[in-house]
Amino acid sequence: MHPRNKNAAGYDFAALAATSAALAKHIKTTVAGTPSIDFANPTAVKMLNRAILMHHYGVKGWDIPAGYLCPPIPGRADYLHSVADLLATCNKKNIPSGPGVRVLDIGTGANLVYPLIGHAEYCWSFLGVDIDEAALANAAAIIAKNPELDGEIELRHQTVWENIFTGLLRSGEVFDLSICNPPFHNSPDDVHAVSQRKWNNLNKPGAKRGATEPRLNFGGGGSELWCNGGERAFVKLMIEQSCNIPKRVMWFTSLLSQGDNLPHIELALKKAKVVESRIIPMAQGQKQSRLIAWSFFGNGEREKWRKEHWSSAPAFGTTAPDAQPAFPVSKSAD
Template sequence: MKSKSNSNKLHPRNQHLNGYNLDMLCEKHNALAPFIVVTPAGNKSIDFSNNLAVKTLNQALLKAHYNIEFWDIPEQNLCPPIPGRVDYIHYLADLLSSDNQQNIPTGRNIKALDIGTGANLVYPLTGSHEYNWHFTGSDIDANSIKIARQITQFNGLKITIKHQKNASFIFKGIINQKDLFHLTLCNPPFHASADEANKGTQRKWRNLGKSPKNTLNFGGQNNELWCKGGESQFISTMITESEQFAEQVIWFTSLVSKKETLKVLENKLKALPIAEYKIIDMAQGQKVSRFIAWTYFDKATRQQALSASL
């Protein structure tokens, strides 16, 4: 039976477009079975307020759909919803295809840099499976880096993991002089302070109809949830620093949670010698998410760079 809890507005290539096949997932990952519940409407689901249930669902999804046999993270680390995360990957593939005669470029020569990859490593895991791109993941948290490397090694994957040792920088110290990335991606810290993050967590618990707790079902450490100035400041810093790597990245991108952040970012981009920027909406159920993309390469140069990589 398929769960109806998932959105039918995901990207057309998203494997989770039609919801979760919980029976199949339980067959692939037996540990999921004890977490299955039946809703008042008679549909199978899981208790999304239970962080262990959510993590076990992710393990099943990664095993069944992305050939990831081992995936485990500490309770305090961010446990991302797989369908929404992989949607970003598919829209990034469309972005690259727009410079390649609408053909999605695939293969190990396509290089992607995931900023703030976290212990969960979700973008490299799903993106390398879907398009066989070569991913590099970076993070400022040493323990997250250690766990991400373990996941990579246990699954025999060729994903590069880099520790950003200076929290003041985003690309510096990660992008080497001879590197060329076709795209960067990022799910930036959303909140501007620990207090704001805590209030957001309590609000989400109430929306789930549960008594507020100290942690959310999807978890998250401080550096994953908040930074000074929130996502607006984080992405603004990314935009400013991107100019130093203008010739080494074809498309810089980042998710943008708050619509009001876009104006700030657009003004920031207009002050730089970029060739083009785009705001791409991704509709997921009642929620509309988006990412912003900018490039210093004109279209002809982008096409040449992609063609040389294929």
């Protein structure tokens, strides 16, 4: 886990329980004598997320509708810290902070987690994009409960299912960074099969009875979890469409969970003739994943960008090893 991650040392259940009585009801003592929750219980996981967002990031009234993705907060925070370090490589090892740093969040979802954490940690401003209007409505409700986010997080509806970047940006809009947690699975059946396998591995009584309706502890459905071709096809399309806006985003990035997809993505980047690409390893516990980053900017262009966009931005801090430390929803452009 990233050293700046607020949960790098594990969950502080005592502090989190003090923040949320709703979470406290779900905290149990394990056989090892340590506090924990039942991570197979979607309600417990949701209460944990709500408490983390309140305790560590000051987010009030966070909630998601039934059936929407409830992502693990530490993993999402790791992504943001990793891309902050990426920006620092273009800024003399200093992480640029403040609302002048603009981040494009593809598939922001009902949970709005990336903008919430990114603004709390680095004061970045965000454009959160999604094809699901109900998800955006919930994200807007979260912003409304946190008035300090008004004007810092904008939401936009991508109206064309097949598009990611195409038709999205308005005239003159540029971003320092794009982020994305792409749909992982190929189909709803794939989602169900993986869920069933995880359920069986938990050795729950329901699994022993041959239960066929396991619950996803992380929730999610539809565009959040699957698309035709899965993660590989989605990221390849993202790379393809990024070629049409090469100078509108300095660094395009995406999570890539499946290592087997890496050779295909590297080939797509080569075909796109990107100026630079990077693979940044990420790990949370036993889970191994990676961050893919690519740019159509050369070193000279990135230096020019730094001077034009970040010269007056406050530096969060150095990434040197010895110093680790809106609403309303708008439509995409025609």
